[in-house]
Amino acid sequence: MRIALFASGNGSNFEAIVQANQQGRLHHAKICLLFCDRKNAGVHERAKRLGIKVVCFSPKEFPSKEEYEQMILNHLAEESVEFIVLAGYMRMIGETLLDVYEGKMINIHPSLLPAFPGLHGIDDAFAAGVSETGVTIHYIDRGMDTGPIIRQESVPIYKHDTLATLEERIHALEHQMYPQVLQTIIDQREDLA
Numbered sequence: 001m002r003i004a005l006f007a008s009g010n011g012s013n014f015e016a017i018v019q020a021n022q023q024g025r026l027h028h029a030k031i032c033l034l035f036c037d038r039k040n041a042g043v044h045e046r047a048k049r050l051g052i053k054v055v056c057f058s059p060k061e062f063p064s065k066e067e068y069e070q071m072i073l074n075h076l077a078e079e080s081v082e083f084i085v086l087a088g089y090m091r092m093i094g095e096t097l098l099d100v101y102e103g104k105m106i107n108i109h110p111s112l113l114p115a116f117p118g119l120h121g122i123d124d125a126f127a128a129g130v131s132e133t134g135v136t137i138h139y140i141d142r143g144m145d146t147g148p149i150i151r152q153e154s155v156p157i158y159k160h161d162t163l164a165t166l167e168e169r170i171h172a173l174e175h176q177m178y179p180q181v182l183q184t185i186i187d188q189r190e191d192l193a
């Protein structure tokens with residue numbers, strides 16, 4: 001399956017998926033490109049080190065979101081991308097991308113959705129004082145963190161946790177879960193083909 005990863009920031013999930021692929025733990029996946037909407041994002045250094053092609057531009061460079069997403073589509077078409085994996089891509093997906101990739105685009109979110117959607121899933125769960133949170137992988141739809149859920153795993157919040165220790169456990173789980181879920185999707189799609 002030909003895959004594009006989208007990221008806006010640090011890129012640790014991007015790296016976990018690429019490493020799984022390069023180390024032979026993620027099969028039948030070709031990571032064709034990274035799309036990043038921010039020039040200074042940490043993920044650039046990771047992509048360079050891992051030898052992944054990067055396409056980078058921001059919506060500000062376009063008159064409309066449609067034209068921005070159309071340019072993304074052009075790059076995806078050039079690489080015959082079949083599936084999109086969002087890994088810390090900090091924008092809502094618009095109609096232009098959804099028209100082509102709905103059902104073929106997944107996201108990872110650091111909470112047990114529908115609890116704590118939005119940009120600060122870990123902080124919000126920690127501040128709320130709940131006893132568990134987790135990680136959700138879901139398909140993308142028109143809402144913010146609302147699409148059909150593929151897999152969820154929970155993470156306990158201990159009394160002695162700080163935000164930092166909780167973040168560390170959640171990210172470790174993300175890095176383990178995302179390549180595994182992607183493999184399951186690839187295997188299912190190969191069976192259907």
Ligand code: GRF
Pocket residue numbers: 007009010011012013014087088089108109110174
């Ligand atoms: C992750 O916590 C992910 O769940 C959320 O954004 C964060 C991205 O982290 N969507 P990274 O850039 O992959 O390190």
